[in-house]
Amino acid sequence: xxxxxxxxxxxxxxxxxxxxxxxxxxxxxxxxxxxxxxxxxxxxxxxxxxxxxxxxxxxxxxxxxxxxxxxxxxxxxxxxxxxxxxxxxxxxxxxxxxxxxxxxxxxxxxxxxxxxxxxxxxxxxxxxxxxxxxxxxxxxxxxxxxxxxxxxxxxxxxxxxxxxxxxxxxxxxxxxxxxxxxxxxxxxxxxxxxxxxxxxxxxxxxxxxxxxxxxxxxxxxxxxxxxxxxxxxxxxxxxxxxxxxxxxxxxxxxxxxxxxxxxxxxxxxxxxxxxxxxxxxxxxxxxxxxxxxxxxxxxxxxxxxxxxxxxxxxxxxxxxxxxxxxxxxxxxxxxxxxxxxxxxxxxxxxxxxxxxxxxxxxxxxxxxxxxxxxxxxxxxxxxxxxxxxx
Amino acid sequence: xxxxxxxxxxxxxxxxxxxxxxxxxxxxxxxxxxxxxxxxxxxxxxxxxxxxxxxxxxxxxxxxxxxxxxxxxxxxxxxxxxxxxxxxxxxxxxxxxxxxxxxxxxxxxxxxxxxxxxxxxxxxxxxxxxxxxxxx
Numbered sequence: 001x002x003x004x005x006x007x008x009x010x011x012x013x014x015x016x017x018x019x020x021x022x023x024x025x026x027x028x029x030x031x032x033x034x035x036x037x038x039x040x041x042x043x044x045x046x047x048x049x050x051x052x053x054x055x056x057x058x059x060x061x062x063x064x065x066x067x068x069x070x071x072x073x074x075x076x077x078x079x080x081x082x083x084x085x086x087x088x089x090x091x092x093x094x095x096x097x098x099x100x101x102x103x104x105x106x107x108x109x110x111x112x113x114x115x116x117x118x119x120x121x122x123x124x125x126x127x128x129x130x131x132x133x134x135x136x137x138x139x140x141x142x143x144x145x146x147x148x149x150x151x152x153x154x155x156x157x158x159x160x161x162x163x164x165x166x167x168x169x170x171x172x173x174x175x176x177x178x179x180x181x182x183x184x185x186x187x188x189x190x191x192x193x194x195x196x197x198x199x200x201x202x203x204x205x206x207x208x209x210x211x212x213x214x215x216x217x218x219x220x221x222x223x224x225x226x227x228x229x230x231x232x233x234x235x236x237x238x239x240x241x242x243x244x245x246x247x248x249x250x251x252x253x254x255x256x257x258x259x260x261x262x263x264x265x266x267x268x269x270x271x272x273x274x275x276x277x278x279x280x281x282x283x284x285x286x287x288x289x290x291x292x293x294x295x296x297x298x299x300x301x302x303x304x305x306x307x308x309x310x311x312x313x314x315x316x317x318x319x320x321x322x323x324x325x326x327x328x329x330x331x332x333x334x335x336x337x338x339x340x341x342x343x344x345x346x347x348x349x350x351x352x353x354x355x356x357x358x359x360x361x362x363x364x365x366x367x368x369x370x371x372x373x374x375x376x377x378x379x380x381x382x383x384x385x386x387x388x389x390x
Numbered sequence: 391x392x393x394x395x396x397x398x399x400x401x402x403x404x405x406x407x408x409x410x411x412x413x414x415x416x417x418x419x420x421x422x423x424x425x426x427x428x429x430x431x432x433x434x435x436x437x438x439x440x441x442x443x444x445x446x447x448x449x450x451x452x453x454x455x456x457x458x459x460x461x462x463x464x465x466x467x468x469x470x471x472x473x474x475x476x477x478x479x480x481x482x483x484x485x486x487x488x489x490x491x492x493x494x495x496x497x498x499x500x501x502x503x504x505x506x507x508x509x510x511x512x513x514x515x516x517x518x519x520x521x522x523x524x525x526x
Contacts, residue, residue, distance in 0.1 A: 310425055312451035316393070316401060330425050331451035331492075338425070350422030386407055386455060388418065388429035388447035 007323045007368045011208075011300060011361030012151055012185060017251070018210040024254040025212065028247035036244040037235060046246045053253025060256045061202065061219050062193040069236045070249055073216035074184045075102040076229075077203040080240065081180050081218060082106045082145065084226030091142040092116040096128055097344035099147050103182055104340070107145070116140070124346050126155030126292035130162045137169065143178045145201075148186035152328060152341040152357060153292030154301020156186060163198030178224055184208055184216075188259060189268060189298050200224040206248065210362070211255030215248035267362045272299040274360055274369045281373040285380055291342060291355060300360040303328075305347070309354050309383050317379040323372055328355040394486035397456040404455055406462035408445045415510035419502045426450030426495065428458050428502040434510055440469050446502070453492035457499035460484045470507050476500065 008016070028049055034042025036050045051065070058065040071077045083106060086093065095107050097119045111117040118136045122128050128146055137144075144166065149156045159181045170176045180201035183192060187204045194202055200221040207213040220226065220239070232241030258264070279302055282288055287307030306314065311329030318325055326332075328339025330353060338352035347355075358372075384390075393401075410431035420427040427450060433443035444466050446458040460481050465473045481496040482488060488496060 308449060310450050310454075313401070313455060316398075316452040320398070320402065329451070331454075350425075353422075353425035386404065386447060387449040388427060389449060 005322060007364075007372055009358045009360060009364065009368075009372065010324045010326050011364075012154070012357065012359035013326060014207045014213065015210045015361050016363065017212055018255065018258060020258065021211055021251045021254045025247040025251040028250050032246070036246055037233065046244070049246050049250045050244050053249045053256075056253040056257050057204075057217060060192060060260060061204075062195050063219050064222075066237070067219055067221060069218050069220055069239050070244070070252075071216050071218065071240055072214055072245070073207070074100070074182065074203050074205040076240075077205075077216050077218040078102045078145075078182055079106050080226065080229050081201045081203065081220075082110060082143070083229055084239075085143045085178060085224075086110050086115050087227035089114040091140045092118070092138045093143050093145065094118045094120065094133055094136050094141060095145040096120045096122060096147065098122050098126070098150055098152075098341040099145070100151050100182060100184070101340075103145055103147070121344050121346075122150075122155070125296070126150055126153045126341075126345050127296055128157040128162075130158065130165060133162060134165060134169065137177065140175075141177050142175075143180060145180040145182070148181045148183040148190060149298050149301075150292070150341060151185050152339055153303045153345070154185070154298035154359070155292040156190060156296050156298060159183075159186075160191070160196050160198070163196075167198045176223070185298060189300070194219050194221075206252035206255055209255045209259065212248045212251040215245055215252045217252070268299050271360045271362070271364070274364060274366055275299055275302055277366065278302050278358060278369050278373060282376065285377060288380075291345070291347065302358040302360075304356045304358070305351055306354040306356065306380060307351070308387050308389050309380055311353055311355050313383055314354075314356055314379060317383060318375060321375045321379065323375055326357040326359070328357070329353040392489065393452060393456075394488075396484065396486040397453060397488065400456035400459040400485065401452045404446075404459040406445050406459065406466065407447070409447060410443055410445050415506045415513065417502050417505035417509055419505060420450070420454075420498055426454040426498060428454065428498055430458075430462070430502045430506040432506045432510055434470070438469070439471070441465050441467060441473055451492070451495065453488055453495040454498065456485055457481055457488075457495045458502070461499040461503050465503055470511065474504060474507055476503060 032045040034046040036046040054065045054068050057068050093115055107117050120132050148159050163179055166179050178200040181199050182203045184205045188209045202219040205216040228239050230241055235241050282304050289305045291303040291305050311327030312331035315327045328342045330338045338349045342352040410433050413431040414434040415432040418429045429447045431445045435442040444462045446462050448455050448458040464476050478496045
């Protein structure tokens with residue numbers, strides 16, 4: 001599936017579906033189209049597809065198949081977990097200021113409804129200091145929700161360390177604190193063994209890992225309990241009722257399986273090389289810096305800050321040259337406020353407007369990176385010429 | 391969000407972009423926190439009271455740059471009185487519309503133009519009143 005000379009560097013937004021994934025999905029649209037909850041053969045074949053996907057994902061996360069709940073994606077997973085734990089709007093939640101909006105906005109909603117919420121700021125390098133989390137724990141803390149890798153700056157927090165320490169803290173408590181990690185961005189790149197992460201909930205999404213859109217899942221440990229967001233049939237143990245989206249679930253399973261394939265390590269190494277090349281070349285441009293920790297970041301994430309360039313206009317310039325990226329500028333958000341993630345890291349609003357996120361995918365090549373660097377340099381010069389500040 | 395062909399054209403080929411070395415008036419509007427800053431330079435034909443030349447410099451989004459370009463194009467050659475009549479609707483029409491969250495960019499460009507003209511009028515009025523004061 002070769003693209004028409006365009007460079008797609010927005011893989012943290014979404015990825016193109018892998019053709020092997022697509023191939024797995026197709027029969028479930030028109031041949032095995034049954035309702036997975038039906039008793040007849042059509043239903044059983046569809047159910048087999050769902051169960052197989054669940055089995056693959058449970059192996060990947062090192063948990064039991066019945067600890068996996070399929071949803072429509074990460075937004076639904078995170079809403080179900082947060083709202084489900086705090087369905088009575090009582091107790092204390094600890095999360096961070098730079099979570100994805102689907103966690104952050106849910107936490108704000110819970111706060112408005114009476115839940116005590118502590119928002120921890122990340123360090124300047126975009127990493128969460130575990131000590132700040134532990135210090136925030138109260139007698140009535142019920143859930144800690146910390147993202148594995150940040151979607152904007154790609155920084156990776158030490159979730160396994162937080163999980164381990166929390167398990168020690170929990171040993172001395174009667175009211176155990178549950179631990180959730182939004183692992184949507186980390187899923188393709190980091191160890192997802194929930195036993196090592198010591199998590200009670202882990203959210204993942206299909207379309208960030210070359211699977212179809214509209215499907216996600218979360219791991220939920222046997223000790224954890226949730227009130228459902230929706231009521232209906234008995235699908236997913238009543239936690240997520242509704243007819244199974246069988247083709248998407250089958251595709252999701254295949255996408256997870258591909259992460260365990262033997263060439264996965266090579267793919268990550270290639271991305272890292274491209275990432276480091278782009279960072280090195282971009283930093284040669286005057287007035288450019290890297291947002292987020294240089295080393296503790298995903299192999300596919302580059303987040304740059306350009307002085308005296310507005311991010312949306314840079315995005316537009318690059319798009320007109322055939323390169324797709326993303327920005328934390330207010331002008332691109334529709335909300336007229338700069339990226340909450342960059343601001344939470346202590347970056348000033350006037351600088352956050354000049355940010356550019358380049359997120360690589362497995363189909364990107366070094367040739368594309370070289371072409372991109374040339375286009376980037378030219379675009380920055382042009383836009384700075386327009387600016388009143390020289 | 392979708393920009394019109396006209397917006398993309400003005401963004402790619404902005405008219406009157408740059409600065410005037412000895413301007414008769416300038417203005418700067420916007421602020422770094424919101425992300426858009428526009429600067430306008432004016433050269434005035436004092437006899438005819440017309441905008442002889444106008445240039446802009448903008449740090450901002452695609453819409454902000456396109457609006458700056460259109461506002462200068464509209465103002466060039468107009469009398470000060472007529473230039474002050476340029477409003478948001480003219481800018482939006484020339485650009486084939488803007489996405490709703492970008493309409494404020496057109497207001498910013500009008501503000502920049504008006505501020506520069508008023509800067510010139512204030513300067514000339516000050517001069518005149520100084521002259522008449524001297525006569526008295």
